Amino acid sequence: MTRICLFYDETQGNQKKIIINATLLVTSSLTLLGLALSLTIFLNQKNQLMALQHEVVKSAVNEINWDIHEIENLLHVTSTDYNLLNLSEEGRFNALSGILTSKDIKHHNIIDELVLLDSKGVELERVSRSVVYSDSDLGERSSADEFLMPLRTGETYYGSITNDEITNESLITLSMPIYDIQSGTVNGVFLGRIRLSRIWENIADRSFVESGIVFITDQDGKVVAHPDASVIYRNTFYDTKTPDGIRSGLNNDKILIVSNKFHLGSQTFTVFAALPLSKVLALSLHTLSTTALFLLIFIAGSIVVSLFVVRRIVRPIESLSRTAREISSGNLSQRSDVTSDDELGMLAGSFNTMTSHLVETIKSLELNIADRKKAEKEIMRQNELMNNILNSLTHPFYVIDASDYTIKMANPAARFGVLNGKSTCYSLTHHRSEPCNSAEHPCVIKKIKRTGEPATVEHIHYDSEGNASITEIHGYPIFDRNGNIVQVIEHTFDITGRKTAEDKLITSLKEKEVLLREIHHRVKNNMRIISSLLRLQSKQISDKKDVEILKDMQTRIKSMALIHEKLYRSKDLTHVDLSEYIRELSQGIFLFYRIDTNAIVLKFETEQIWIGIDTAIPCGLIINELVSNSLKHAFSSTKPAGKPEGGPSTMPNELAGKHEPAGKKGEVKITLKRIGEHEIELIVSDNGIGLPEGLDFRNTGTLGLRLVSSLSEDQLSGKIDLDRTEGTEFRIRFKEIHYEKRI
Numbered sequence: 001m002t003r004i005c006l007f008y009d010e011t012q013g014n015q016k017k018i019i020i021n022a023t024l025l026v027t028s029s030l031t032l033l034g035l036a037l038s039l040t041i042f043l044n045q046k047n048q049l050m051a052l053q054h055e056v057v058k059s060a061v062n063e064i065n066w067d068i069h070e071i072e073n074l075l076h077v078t079s080t081d082y083n084l085l086n087l088s089e090e091g092r093f094n095a096l097s098g099i100l101t102s103k104d105i106k107h108h109n110i111i112d113e114l115v116l117l118d119s120k121g122v123e124l125e126r127v128s129r130s131v132v133y134s135d136s137d138l139g140e141r142s143s144a145d146e147f148l149m150p151l152r153t154g155e156t157y158y159g160s161i162t163n164d165e166i167t168n169e170s171l172i173t174l175s176m177p178i179y180d181i182q183s184g185t186v187n188g189v190f191l192g193r194i195r196l197s198r199i200w201e202n203i204a205d206r207s208f209v210e211s212g213i214v215f216i217t218d219q220d221g222k223v224v225a226h227p228d229a230s231v232i233y234r235n236t237f238y239d240t241k242t243p244d245g246i247r248s249g250l251n252n253d254k255i256l257i258v259s260n261k262f263h264l265g266s267q268t269f270t271v272f273a274a275l276p277l278s279k280v281l282a283l284s285l286h287t288l289s290t291t292a293l294f295l296l297i298f299i300a301g302s303i304v305v306s307l308f309v310v311r312r313i314v315r316p317i318e319s320l321s322r323t324a325r326e327i328s329s330g331n332l333s334q335r336s337d338v339t340s341d342d343e344l345g346m347l348a349g350s351f352n353t354m355t356s357h358l359v360e361t362i363k364s365l366e367l368n369i370a371d372r373k374k375a376e377k378e379i380m381r382q383n384e385l386m387n388n389i390l391n392s393l394t395h396p397f398y399v400i401d402a403s404d405y406t407i408k409m410a411n412p413a414a415r416f417g418v419l420n421g422k423s424t425c426y427s428l429t430h431h432r433s434e435p436c437n438s439a440e441h442p443c444v445i446k447k448i449k450r451t452g453e454p455a456t457v458e459h460i461h462y463d464s465e466g467n468a469s470i471t472e473i474h475g476y477p478i479f480d481r482n483g484n485i486v487q488v489i490e491h492t493f494d495i496t497g498r499k500t501a502e503d504k505l506i507t508s509l510k511e512k513e514v515l516l517r518e519i520h521h522r523v524k525n526n527m528r529i530i531s532s533l534l535r536l537q538s539k540q541i542s543d544k545k546d547v548e549i550l551k552d553m554q555t556r557i558k559s560m561a562l563i564h565e566k567l568y569r570s571k572d573l574t575h576v577d578l579s580e581y582i583r584e585l586s587q588g589i590f591l592f593y594r595i596d597t598n599a600i601v602l603k604f605e606t607e608q609i610w611i612g613i614d615t616a617i618p619c620g621l622i623i624n625e626l627v628s629n630s631l632k633h634a635f636s637s638t639k640p641a642g643k644p645e646g647g648p649s650t651m652p653n654e655l656a657g658k659h660e661p662a663g664k665k666g667e668v669k670i671t672l673k674r675i676g677e678h679e680i681e682l683i684v685s686d687n688g689i690g691l692p693e694g695l696d697f698r699n700t701g702t703l704g705l706r707l708v709s710s711l712s713e714d715q716l717s718g719k720i721d722l723d724r725t726e727g728t729e730f731r732i733r734f735k736e737i738h739y740e741k742r743i
Contacts (some may be wrong), residue, residue, distance in 0.1 A: 158265030200225030600666035634688025685729035
């Protein structure tokens with residue numbers, strides 16, 4: 001009796017422990033979840049408000065810029081439409097006064113004063129909103145920036161920001177040139193003094209959320225616009241470098257603030273949108289309260305569910321414990337009444353089985369057949385283990401007779417249902433009446449019987465509804481004592497998704513390759529069209545220098561078009577053979593200028609080097625410039641055999657001397673080789689008359705050599721040297737350009 005009470009108390013104690021632990025686990029988990037949700041809600045609310053503030057300050061900056069832009073347009077239209085300089089004195093006065101007083105003009109109240117200056121800076125008319133000027137008050141501003149800057153640059157000029165001595169309003173002077181329509185020259189300047197305070201007051205009056213304010217500071221941090229005018233009069237300052245987020249405000253209270261800068265002339269201003277942090281928290285409070293209430297309800301419900309679940313779990317355990325006590329007392333007829341399908345039910349079933357085995361063992365001992373009972377028990381355990389292993393596999397697993405293809409055993413994952421001993425693999429997986437014998441359905445059993453080794457094949461299987469799936473089959477032979485294959489184990493995997501993904505990837509790669517070839521092809525065609533247009537245009541031009549410029553542009557465009565043509569025709573869409581490209585480009589230049597190859601010989605000493613398009617284009621332009629320069633200037637008596645494409649054969653010869661080397665045959669030579677593992681050397685030389693000694697090829701009056709220097713040193717990050725010993729030799733060393741991947 002004492003043992004039974006003790007066991008009961010232990011059971012009650014375990015039940016309490018389970019309930020407490022489950023309650024603590026649910027409560028702590030939900031508490032952490034609540035904290036995480038609360039933080040997330042607050043951060044989302046903060047980000048939404050900051051996004052709204054960004055929109056507000058952006059809109060404010062756009063409105064300021066728009067107001068200034070409209071005033072600038074107003075002054076421009078006034079100076080153009082009224083033809084102010086040609087009006088009489090009374091007409092000018094009436095026109096300017098009309099701008100200040102007319103309420104039909106949107107921004108008339110922002111303009112404080114208008115001044116009209118002639119081309120010498122003399123004031124022709126001056127009209128103010130607060131002061132009446134007579135002719136004797138008019139002066140001259142010939143040395144003032146508001147006159148000189150638009151006169152020199154021909155553009156609108158913004159002066160420095162000043163403050164009115166009486167009202168302390170912020171003012172800025174905007175001056176723009178007045179052009180003579182016929183001659184296009186500046187014959188006067190039109191000035192307008194703008195009240196910035198009127199613009200800033202409109203911005204400061206904005207509100208976006210209850211308690212939210214907008215204010216403006218100058219580049220020193222002084223507040224120049226604020227809904228509370230006392231803040232401005234107190235000369236309040238705020239750090240313009242304050243980052244966006246939760247910061248201290250003008251009154252050192254915590255606020256959520258964002259900013260945006262804008263420029264007026266040389267002055268920089270910052271627009272701030274500020275919202276008290278207490279307002280941000282208040283907006284999140286309702287959501288947080290609802291979340292907290294939901295969590296409390298959920299915790300209470302979880303505790304109730306935990307009590308119910310614990311009781312469901314503990315009661316079968318108590319039943320098993322009672323049965324165990326009865327059996328331990330010697331009552332072997334006692335059995336557990338737990339009949340659930342869960343693990344406890346399995347445990348109860350195992351417990352009952354154990355009891356039965358115990359009874360049988362006792363009987364077997366009495367009948368002196370203990371060895372037989374032990375063997376039977378071991379066989380049952382092994383069968384159960386094997387069945388458990390097979391049933392736990394998530395992929396189909398079955399054993400097939402190698403002679404008649406009947407399925408002897410299959411796990412539940414195979415979904416064959418109940419096997420009748422006559423079901424074959426080809427009838428269940430292919431709905432066929434005979435074994436597989438085709439390339440589409442290679443038979444793994446035949447392959448194993450042919451090789452005697454494990455094999456793997458890809459098959460197409462069909463389920464009971466006729467749906468096809470691509471299957472990877474792994475087969476393993478089972479041998480008898482004589483070494484004959486009697487059965488085959490098959491283990492299959494559904495790879496339909498993987499094969500579909502592979503097919504999509506191959507199709508996508510082919511589509512992208514076709515698209516890239518089409519891009520290179522179209523770029524090449526467009527460049528050839530541009531070259532043809534330049535050639536046609538050059539036929540309409542009589543000026544030789546202009547014709548020469550258009551021809552140079554033609555050769556440069558053709559050098560780049562050749563790159564895209566080679567990429568279009570190449571198997572590798574990202575690299576070209578630089579040696580082959582140099583040959584085709586140089587020969588094309590000779591054909592373009594129709595050079596007599598008996599007079600000038602083109603030679604190559606090039607290695608096969610593959611480079612990307614980012615390196616090939618500057619290399620092509622360099623070779624185009626140097627070879628063209630040699631043909632045009634190095635051999636003064638060797639002119640092109642006929643007219644180049646698109647124009648006359650005469651060419652400017654700025655860089656050539658007066659004489660060519662006597663008794664020499666013209667030669668242009670291009671050398672290309674690698675220096676070390678990463679460096680490339682390109683040499684373009686000729687045996688012509690050479691460049692003048694005093695000539696700096698980096699600072700010539702023509703574009704060609706300056707382009708060669710810029711491409712070599714800046715774009716290729718290489719080194720270029722000039723050798724005048726025998727003719728002209730340019731030696732360029734560089735490394736291939738490797739750009740980061742573009743997204």
